[in-house]
Amino acid sequence: MDRDALAQRIIDSFPDLPAQLAIAARYIVDNPDDVALLSMREQARRAGVRPWTMSRLAKRLGYDGYEEIRALHATAIRQGELGFAGKAGRQAARQKESGETALARDIVAAGATQIDRLAAPDSLAALADAAALLATARRIHCLGLRSSHAVAAQFAYIMSFLGDRTVLLGTDGFGGYDAVRVARAEDALLAVSVAPYSRLTLDIAHWAAGENVPVVAITDSPVSPLAAIARHTILVSTESPSFFHSMAPAFVAAETLAALVAGRGGAEALAAISRAEQQLAAFGVHHLAPTPRTGP
Known part of the structure; x- marks a missing residue:
């Protein structure tokens, strides 16, 4: 049995x-x-x-x-x-x-507890240290596959408001990962992977570390194969009453990192965000509620 x-x-x-x-x-x-x-x-x-x-x-x-x-x-x-x-x-x-509602409650409660762990002193220090490294990188290559891809994409999208120095790997049409070939020691690789770990993510992270490219990892264990490669590691919990592991804490970690990096950018970051907003408005990207009429 x-x-x-x-x-x-x-x-x-x-x-x-x-x-x-x-x-x-x-x-x-x-x-x-x-x-x-x-x-x-x-x-x-x-x-x-x-x-x-x-x-x-x-x-x-x-x-x-x-x-x-x-x-x-x-x-x-x-x-x-x-x-x-x-x-x-x-x-x-x-x-x-x-029952349905009991399971739903347990899944939501587990996610809330895991996210709350990111507010522990050790986790906050790890986030701050990783943000300091990413803020000084010439270019940030973002890597995540399977369930981790959306986390890397979220970080890259937020960072796109700060300019063009963030690259989401896996979207260039040449096998997806050729862009990392130009990464150097003054760049950084943000790699996201949780168990079961993506072999390709580990291979690329190993290669980057071998080229002296600092690796920032978002992963689920201090003994994960990705943590062994990383300069800085953000630990996130993934256990869930669901059959599928939870990625919610990883999203929060990625969004927090992006916010901290933006905050370190000063006036230059504010100007870049303003330009991005103006471009989005010019293209009519977002639906805006009509302005209420005030006259007769």
């Missing part, structure tokens, strides 16, 4: 579990990584039950002891067992058991 099958068994048996066992069962389903990484006693404390309740639940589910349940979860972590399909199965089971 794998971890998904165990979770499904717990959900199926949930209505028949005594109150304390149900509390322990919910903790296992909602915190699969903790089951592998924390002691049984600590899990019981966090769940709000006695340690022997965890053992009783294991026996109720057909195991000799709770260590067998922990071993299943540890194996899942080592093997990366819960890919998108596995997570989708777990989400569907949870959605059926808890």
Whole structure:
């Protein structure tokens, strides 16, 4: 039996579990990584039950002891067992058991908590340090693939209001990444990638670092392969009750970086933003509400 099958068994048996066992069962389903990484006693404390309740639940589910349940979860972590399909199965089971609004609430609450972590002192310092580097770069190359592409594109779009020194890689029509060939030590590469990491993103970041181009990373772990390459790393959480990882914290990090870089630009940045606004107005890009008539 794998971890998904165990979770499904717990959900199926949930209505028949005594109150304390149900509390322990919910903790296992909602915190699969903790089951592998924390002691049984600590899990019981966090769940709000006695340690022997965890053992009783294991026996109720057909195991000799709770260590067998922990071993299943540890194996899942080592093997990366819960890919998108596995997570989708777990989400569907949870959605059926808890209901639509409960799942939606949990997804939104998880995102809010993750974004709030960016306000921690270490995260704020990392954002400020990264912005200082990007503000002095001659040209900023922005790289993100798959779910990370939109984050890199958002940063590049905001920075386009400051002039033409920001390049979004992957849009030049020549395989997408040729523009980075001209990057030099006075430039910078903003690379975005979270698990499962894009191999091409890592390859380009490795190449850039080898050319002494400083890399700023937005990634999900201090031990991610992208963090190992980066001069500065912005850590964002991606865990979600959804089958798909959350990119909301990465968007907030990118938008914050762009704002900090703009703020460092002084009068030159303000003038560039003003010119961009004038051009947008001249092209009629945005829909504007009609001016109310004041006369008869």
